[in-house]
Amino acid sequence: MEHQKTVIVIGGGIxxxxxxxxxxxxxxxxxxxxxxIASRRASFGNAGILAVCETLPLATPALLRQLPSLLLSRDSPLQIRWRYLPVVIPWLIRFARSSAREPFLRSATALNSVLQTALDAHAELAAACSATELLAPTGWIKAYQSDDAYRSQGDERAELADWGVTMQPLDASDIDALAPGFAGVFAKATLFTDCQQVKSPGEYIARIADGCARQGVEFIRDSARGVVFKDGRLSAVRVSDRPIEGDTFILACGAWSKALAAELGDHVPLDTDRGYHVMLDTGHSTLLRSPLFWHEKSVVFSQLDRGLRMTSSVEFAGLDAPPAYGNIDRTLNAIRSIVPALAELPVEDRWLGFRPSMPDSVPVIGPSAHHPNCFFAFGHGHLGLTLGPQTGRLVAQAIQGRKTDIDLAPFSPSRFTSR
Incomplete structure (x- = not known):
């Protein structure tokens, strides 16, 4: 029977x-x-924002104009380790091409289609996994220290409004009410009202894993070392001591997906956007009622169950280079001098994670071009936590041969081969 078939999922993140x-x-x-290894998952260490407002891809004409200065500044939110530059240049070229108006609109259309029901998918998954109380309808603040900085993003807000993204302007007193620990810092802000917050991303992932186990999902605590073919068909995944056989396979191991996809003959332009966070111990104080993006510093602050998390920095250096916390430490020190409430907060820990990023900001969701019994689900970049449940729902529909809720053609792993 069809429903007795075995599905092998490679990857245990969101x-x-x-x-x-x-x-x-x-x-x-x-x-x-x-x-x-929970802490290696990108979904473990992010800001916990279900960012359903992020319809616009990262590659825009405006960002492309800023790219040279971003690459050359020591304190830039975009860092590239110079010895990794030869590796990432092809990705950067594709990124630049993606910023032209036609591909930009194509990417925005794809992202908009999958973001519209992302919160519904979270609600369904969280309810089944006893995690609903970890979701909070906080919205997401994007805040600006000056009126000029706020006005500089007017075109982007107008474009988001055209895509149906809901938002409301905040003045200084509104911001101070939502961000009491940052009182007096910001002049203007936008509240993206539909966004939600996961109050503890690590706990959220753990509860979903427990929910899966209760439903009978089997967990194999090992790494995928390669794939096995039988009569030209994908038949198993190799772990350290044996092959794990299955009928259908789902490749969902984030930044580690590229090599396994290549074994299947699918050469996907995936690279690793390394992200950092610092956790500050706030004791029993609530400094933020909604997560906040600080435009001038290009950091996100998020009040989580165990403290205040600051996420910062996009770094290209591959999967193997050691962490470089200097940039995020310098940013934190500069912010401490501006925000008195943060000045004495102790640093609880620092973290480095690996975001699987596509140059057009659109994840890869759909069957391998060469092995139709393998489905890809990776490349979500900064939207992995936001889009994880929706991706799972779509892939489950696809492996059943059902018509998916949205058209998966824009997410095809082979979309770059014809361009």
Whole structure:
């Protein structure tokens, strides 16, 4: 019977777990291959924002004009380790091409289609995994220290409004009410009202994993070392001591997906956008009632269950280079001098994670071009936590041969081969 088939999911982050959950709900036997190192998952260390307002891709004509200065500034939010530059140049060229108006609109259309029901997918998954209380309807503040900086983003706000993104302007007193720990810092802001916050991303992922296990998903605590073919068909995934056989496979191991996709003959322009965070111990104080993006500093602050998290920096240096915390430490020190409430807060920990990023900001969702029994679900960049459950729901529909809720053609792994 169809529903007795085995689905092997490679990857146990938010995307892989979501794929496992919805595949199991559809009646398949499901096994997840993941080494279970929670802190390595991009979804573990992010700001916890379900950023359904992020319809516009990162590659824009405006950003392209800023790219030279971003690359040359020591304190830029975009860092490239120079020895990694030869590796990332092809990605950067594709990124630049993606900023032209036609591909920009194509990417925005794709992102808009998948973001519209992202919160619904979270609600469904969270309810089934006893995690609903970790979701909070906080909105997301994008804040500016000056009126000029606020006005500089007017075109972007107008474009987002055209895409149906809901927002409201905030003046200084509004911001101070939502961000009491930052009182007096910001002149203007935009509140993206539909965004939600995951109050503890690590706990959220853990509860989804537990929910999957309760539904009968089997977890194999190991790393995928390669794939096995039988009569030209993908038949198994190799782990350290044996092959794990299956009928259908889902490749959802984030930044580590590129090499395995290549083994299947799919050469996807995926690279690793390394992101950092610092956790500040706030004790029992609430400095923020909504997560906040600080435009001038290009950082996000998020009040989570265990403290205040500051996420910053986009770094290209691959998967193996050691962390470089200097940039985020300098930014934090500069902010401490502006925000008295942060000046004495102790640093609880620092973290580096690996975002799987596509040059057009559009994730890869759909079947391999060469092995139709393998489905890809990676490349979500800064939207992995936001889009994980929706991706899992779509992939579960696709592996059943059902018509998916949205057209997956714009997310095809082969979309770059014809351009």
């Amino acid at each position: 995307v892989g777990l979501s794929c496992a959950f919805f595949a199991r709900r559809a009646g398949y036997r499901v096994k997840v291959i993941d080494p279970d």
